[in-house]
Amino acid sequence: MARRRKGRPVNGVILIDKHQGESSNHIVQQVKRLYKAQKAGHTGALDPLATGMLPVCLGEATKFSQYLLDADKTYEVVAKLGERTDTSDADGEIIERNSVNVSLEQIEEALEQFRGEIQQTPSIYSALKYQGKPLYYYARSGIEVPRPTRTINVYNIEILALEGDELSLQVHCSKGTYIRTIVDDLGQVLSCGAHVKVLRRTSIASFVGLPMQTTESLRELALQNGCNEEEFSWLDEQLLPMDIQVQSLAEIELNDEQVKKFQHGMALNIATMSRTLTSGDSVRVYRSSECAQANDRQTRSFLGIATVVGSDILQPKRLVV
Numbered sequence: 001m002a003r004r005r006k007g008r009p010v011n012g013v014i015l016i017d018k019h020q021g022e023s024s025n026h027i028v029q030q031v032k033r034l035y036k037a038q039k040a041g042h043t044g045a046l047d048p049l050a051t052g053m054l055p056v057c058l059g060e061a062t063k064f065s066q067y068l069l070d071a072d073k074t075y076e077v078v079a080k081l082g083e084r085t086d087t088s089d090a091d092g093e094i095i096e097r098n099s100v101n102v103s104l105e106q107i108e109e110a111l112e113q114f115r116g117e118i119q120q121t122p123s124i125y126s127a128l129k130y131q132g133k134p135l136y137y138y139a140r141s142g143i144e145v146p147r148p149t150r151t152i153n154v155y156n157i158e159i160l161a162l163e164g165d166e167l168s169l170q171v172h173c174s175k176g177t178y179i180r181t182i183v184d185d186l187g188q189v190l191s192c193g194a195h196v197k198v199l200r201r202t203s204i205a206s207f208v209g210l211p212m213q214t215t216e217s218l219r220e221l222a223l224q225n226g227c228n229e230e231e232f233s234w235l236d237e238q239l240l241p242m243d244i245q246v247q248s249l250a251e252i253e254l255n256d257e258q259v260k261k262f263q264h265g266m267a268l269n270i271a272t273m274s275r276t277l278t279s280g281d282s283v284r285v286y287r288s289s290e291c292a293q294a295n296d297r298q299t300r301s302f303l304g305i306a307t308v309v310g311s312d313i314l315q316p317k318r319l320v321v
Contacts, residue, residue, distance in 0.1 A: 007032075010037050010232070011059035011061050012057075012061055012236070012240055013245060014213060015054075015207065017051070018050065018053075019214065021049075027215060028041060035232065035235055039058065044068065044069045044204075047089070047180075049196065050199040050201060052075075052201035053204055055204065063318045064243070068207075071175065071204050072174055072205060073205075075201050077170075078198035079186070079187070081100045084096040084195060085195040086125070087125040087180070087195075088183060088196060089195055100165045114182055114186065116154065117151060118152060119150070119152075120177065120182075122150075123181055124136070130145045130146070152173060153177075154173045155174070156170075170202075179196060180196050183195060206248070242302065246282075250283045251283060252306075253285075254285060254287060254303070259303065262285060262316055263303065270308075279310050280307065282306070282317065283305070284302065285314075286300045287300050301320075304317070
């Protein structure tokens with residue numbers, strides 16, 4: 001017999017404003033305890049040095065976290081010019097010092113080679129895995145391992161300010177981009193060296209301008225409103241719906257008969273639906289609004305993600321239980 005999960009079957013996404021020095025996993029565990037949730041996870045770790053947006057998924061929402069992991073992200077970074085460190089950030093040891101004598105025009109010219117589709121080799125102090133262990137494990141052990149160069153896309157990189165030897169930038173980039181590496185490489189191009197002093201993630205995909213909570217503010221909210229084993233409404237009201245992670249996907253609605261088949265993992269023929277879909281597309285799937293009303297539902301319900309096969313077959317991929 002399957003072991004019963006401990007905690008509440010609560011589902012949704014909470015946007016946490018991460019503090020500097022905190023690990024992403026520690027934040028996830030704090031949120032999980034506050035919500036007494038059965039399951040929790042994040043959508044891509046931030047370095048301990050970094051601050052800003054860290055979506056934490058609870059319950060069934062964890063099934064769709066990959067879509068935010070793969071999403072575009074925006075960062076604001078302060079680069080310290082004239083100093084290069086072994087980790088490319090302020091947590092590392094300084095390995096090179098140089099005088100700084102660069103203008104805004106020179107920086108703008110140098111940045112041009114970091115825009116668009118570029119090749120990037122991750123820092124040896126990154127969490128990227130090699131043979132099951134993060135690269136920083138090998139770096140701290142003094143072991144050289146290969147670091148594969150990969151293609152990333154920097155959609156925009158903009159100068160916000162240059163004050164003395166501190167350069168502030170805003171970077172909008174694809175998944176897998178290491179801001180530390182961009183800053184280190186920029187320092188080399190400018191012949192003065194550079195490392196990340198401050199890094200803040202300001203948005204992920206369409207999560208722009210949405211309210212964020214700190215773990216402290218959530219804890220205070222729970223205390224103020226007497227959240228206990230039975231009463232979690234004040235905390236639950238802070239959650240975003242789980243399908244907010246997949247808003248970039250096309251959507252499709254099913255009737256009651258189709259819903260039953262979909263929830264049992266059965267492929268559906270959608271040839272009669274007036275919708276243009278391409279083979280291989282992922283779509284978000286809902287119970288139709290008409291069915292929701294007939295069943296006295298306030299809103300239609302999110303059922304999961306499916307893949308279009310050929311031109312008229314819908315194959316379930318991730319289901320909401």
